[in-house]
Amino acid sequence: MYAQNGTPFMADEDLLNTVLADLKRTVREYTTAATESNCPTVRRVFNDLTMDTLRLQGELYNQMSQMNMYTAPGKALxxxxxxxxxxxxxxxxxxxxxxxxxxxxxxxxxxxxxxxxxxxxxxxxxxxxxx
Amino acid sequence: MQSNQMQALSGKELEYIADSISNEDLLIKQLAATAGTTQNSTVQGICVQQIQSHTHHMDMLVQLLHQHQQYAPTQPQ
Incomplete structure (x- = not known):
């Protein structure tokens, strides 16, 4: 996926930030789905997916942080x-x-x-x- | 999964499952596009790992649909 001038479509940092933002949104949606499930089996699957997506989001955040791709928010006074x-x-x-x-x-x-x-x-x- | 816990899906549950499959699909494609363009092997490794997890999530959601297929009424109730 390269633009016509030979440069990458987007920087790695921007691409991974997009994924990170979508992971956060997906965790929220799985949580909502779990709380609104009627069937116990469906609830359990959404619960498992919430936890695993949360893990993936945390891992990606840590990896991006180690590569200096994510600036941690400023400290509270x-x-x-x-x-x-x-x-x-x-x-x-x-x-x-x-x-x-x-x-x-x-x-x-x-x-x-x-x-x-x-x-x-x-x-x-x-x-x-x-x- | 125990069959005695299984009930017909509600309309809302079906929509959440469909939306979730769409979310996983988007994540997998974004990660694959990133893995395909990056020059950084660490980033590529991260993407490949994440793709495996999201593919598994997609499988779980599709399996959930299959498991409930037989309980779905054929007429509105």
Whole structure:
């Protein structure tokens, strides 16, 4: 596939980027297909195809990265990460409060958390419950 | 695959399978075109490997159609 002037149709980098973009789209479509499948056999095949296409996309990304064909996105700033952590903790606290209110504390957040306990959890047994 | 899990395909499932075959077809052709033009043996190797995987995916999807063929009603239900 060469143009009339003898140069390649497109650079390797551009061609592989096109494939990478299509792999990403295909993973999304397999995921959607799996979630909307009725037949268990069909769902399992779409699930397997999702996982395998995800693997292929990851492998291609790594290979392109090693050949300097893909520029990794810039790093997020510490202040932005801090801001998101603060917002996430507030979301967690409000979510836990909501669950406590709705369930009366029964079985709420019994699973071990992988983040340190914070104020909301410490107060868990002292709070007043509604419902 | 256990036959007791098999049901007739829904219209939506059939469309997803057809679209997926089309996606795999496009990927295989893009990879083959890249393998055919590149001067870089590493890129060629990557493409050949990926082609094998996507050909297998295409086979799985075609097999899925064959497996459900007998369960498809001949009249609208």
């Amino acid at each position: 510490r202040q932005d990460v801090d801001k998101q952590i603060q917002a996430a903790q507030q979301t967690q606290q409000k979510c836990q409060q909501f669950v406590r209110e709705k369930t009366g504390g029964a079985g709420a957040y019994n699973q071990a958390s992988n983040v340190p306990l914070h104020q909301a959890n410490v107060q868990h047994n002292n709070g007043s419950y509604y419902m």
